[in-house]
Amino acid sequence: MARLRRSLQGRVAVVTASTDGIGFSIAQRLAVDGAHVVVSSRKQKNVDTAVEKLKTEGLSVSGVVCHVGKKEDRERLIGNTVAEFGGFDILISNAAVNPDPGRIMNCTEAVWDKIFNVNVKSSFFLAKEAIPHMEKRGKASVIFVSSLMGYIPNYAKDVLGAYALSKTALLGLTKLMALELGPRGVRVNCICPGLIETRFGEAITKDERAIKFMKHNCPLQRNGQPEEMAGLASFLASDDSSYITGENIVAAGGLQSAL
Numbered sequence: 001m002a003r004l005r006r007s008l009q010g011r012v013a014v015v016t017a018s019t020d021g022i023g024f025s026i027a028q029r030l031a032v033d034g035a036h037v038v039v040s041s042r043k044q045k046n047v048d049t050a051v052e053k054l055k056t057e058g059l060s061v062s063g064v065v066c067h068v069g070k071k072e073d074r075e076r077l078i079g080n081t082v083a084e085f086g087g088f089d090i091l092i093s094n095a096a097v098n099p100d101p102g103r104i105m106n107c108t109e110a111v112w113d114k115i116f117n118v119n120v121k122s123s124f125f126l127a128k129e130a131i132p133h134m135e136k137r138g139k140a141s142v143i144f145v146s147s148l149m150g151y152i153p154n155y156a157k158d159v160l161g162a163y164a165l166s167k168t169a170l171l172g173l174t175k176l177m178a179l180e181l182g183p184r185g186v187r188v189n190c191i192c193p194g195l196i197e198t199r200f201g202e203a204i205t206k207d208e209r210a211i212k213f214m215k216h217n218c219p220l221q222r223n224g225q226p227e228e229m230a231g232l233a234s235f236l237a238s239d240d241s242s243y244i245t246g247e248n249i250v251a252a253g254g255l256q257s258a259l
């Protein structure tokens, strides 16, 4: 007889930028699969709304405000979680920005710094700071959120320039961290979404040219939905992926070419 045990029962997960979009869907799915999920984003109001919504679905969640670029916010996110649960098992590093969409040769130093500070530097330091509190529980899984654009930074070169490049950096970060952390029992993987219908993605997903392009070039002929990233995240967080580390996994409807 099948055992009715949820794949993340007893685990504690922290998900950054999880009040909306892909992060919210991942938080929801991890909680449905049995984890307690710490929801976070920059604004208290958004955290409260997301936590409330998930609680009304009967899910085990709590919330902490965290701007991932601020060390003190990262310390609070980790500190509060450790104080309540003694540690945690799953870190989903999902926050990202693209403050001034444009071509790489138009990127200013200030925009470059903001993109790399949030998307790359903060992802690394949050993981580095979290790992001592995760590894002792024996099931640590770190998951970065990169992008298909990390592989093809020229995908939408008119709007994604330096942002796409920051996502390329995460592909390498995943490989490097997995190598160093494997012997400590910590797995590090990365999800690379294609075009997903969120507020962040709508500059492209709602563009007529992109819609036409997807119809003809994406094997599944459509954009993705945030929920379609959530199962992959849950799998990578669970024991079902216990022999998988250092992988950058694309979920993009089969799309392989630049816009």
Ligand SMILES: NC(=O)c1ccc[n+]([C@@H]2O[C@H](COP(=O)([O-])OP(=O)(O)OC[C@H]3O[C@@H](n4cnc5c(N)ncnc54)[C@H](O)[C@@H]3O)[C@@H](O)[C@H]2O)c1
Residues within 6 Å of the ligand: 016, 017, 018, 019, 020, 021, 022, 023, 041, 042, 066, 067, 068, 069, 094, 095, 096, 097, 118, 145, 146, 147, 148, 192, 193, 194, 195, 196, 197, 198, 199, 200, 201, 226
């Ligand atoms: N939507 C897509 O087509 C797509 C494609 C590939 C990758 N991604 C990646 O997926 C992730 C989620 O994006 P999304 O599409 O769900 O859009 P989204 O706008 O819902 O998510 C981005 C989130 O990051 C948050 N954020 C920005 N700066 C932050 C900071 N300093 N600290 C904490 N949170 C911060 C924003 O508030 C926002 O909630 C991002 O890493 C994005 O790069 C999205």
